[in-house]
Amino acid sequence: MKLMFIIAGDEYAADISEKLKEHAFMATEVGSTGDFLQYGQTVLLLGVDEQECDRILTILDPEADWEGTEHRHPFHEEVSIFVTDVNDYVKVNA
Incomplete structure (x- = not known):
């Protein structure tokens, strides 16, 4: 499993999130x-x-095709993406 960190300007976050949802990826x-x-x-x-x-x-x-999003050309600034390994994943029920 990997943990991805996508760091972008606030004005692009909604479009990025929507683009990910179109492909069945959910982000926090x-x-x-x-x-x-x-x-x-x-x-x-x-x-x-x-x-x-x-x-x-x-x-x-x-x-990529960004038609339908607010920003036709998606990023006018750098978007940083970090990918890290997840060594352990534990879900605790409270």
Whole structure:
């Protein structure tokens, strides 16, 4: 399993999230106000199988078809994507 962090400007987060939903990927959005990430950035978190990482990168490719989204050319700034290994996953019921 992999954990993907997609860091983008707030104005692009909704379009990215919608594009992922079109392909059955759900993300958790976290806003940023700290020093590590600039104010106005959103982090989308996705837990995915390893083989899905390349598919997600293809979906988010700036050359992909973004018709129907607010931004015809999706990103006018850098979007950072980090992919990390998930060594353990435990779900605890409270």
